[in-house]
Amino acid sequence: MGLDTVIVAFFVITTMLVVANTFVIGMNELIDSAYDGYSVIHTTTMDKMQTDIEIKTIWFNSTESHLHFIVENTGETKLNNFNLWDIIVIKNGTADYMDGNKWTQDVYDDQLNPNILDPLEEMEVEILQEYNNGDDIILKVVTPNGIISSKGYTIGG
Numbered sequence: 001m002g003l004d005t006v007i008v009a010f011f012v013i014t015t016m017l018v019v020a021n022t023f024v025i026g027m028n029e030l031i032d033s034a035y036d037g038y039s040v041i042h043t044t045t046m047d048k049m050q051t052d053i054e055i056k057t058i059w060f061n062s063t064e065s066h067l068h069f070i071v072e073n074t075g076e077t078k079l080n081n082f083n084l085w086d087i088i089v090i091k092n093g094t095a096d097y098m099d100g101n102k103w104t105q106d107v108y109d110d111q112l113n114p115n116i117l118d119p120l121e122e123m124e125v126e127i128l129q130e131y132n133n134g135d136d137i138i139l140k141v142v143t144p145n146g147i148i149s150s151k152g153y154t155i156g157g
Contacts (some may be wrong), residue, residue: 055151079117090138
């Protein structure tokens with residue numbers, strides 16, 4: 001064996017090691033990113049499974065012609081970011097999406113975590129639209145992670 005054969009063998013083995021190392025690093029990055037994605041999906045799913053809300057009571061204030069209702073956090077997750085909540089009012093078969101300026105909320109007994117709806121806490125929501133006696137209403141409330149509660153009400157009925 002000549003010196004040229006030893007040099008070629010050295011370059012071939014070095015190239016094989018570089019390729020193998022690149023492959024291992026690439027696989028490590030792939031596994032890390034797959035795990036991170038799985039971890040986020042798992043966290044989101046667990047939050048969704050532990051979140052639940054319920055519309056308890058609906059009433060009509062005839063003085064201001066506004067609807068009021070109570071939402072209770074019946075799950076195990078703290079809820080906040082109320083500006084990301086979706087409130088949809090279906091009035092006599094016509095749906096109306098309530099933007100943030102069409103409703104207000106007030107969390108009852110908000111001493112533990114201010115402006116957060118803790119488990120078993122309730123909040124009052126006021127819809128700042130005018131309604132009339134005889135209107136058939138269906139309220140839908142959707143949290144940012146997709147939990148829905150709905151309830152029907154007939155004003156004056």
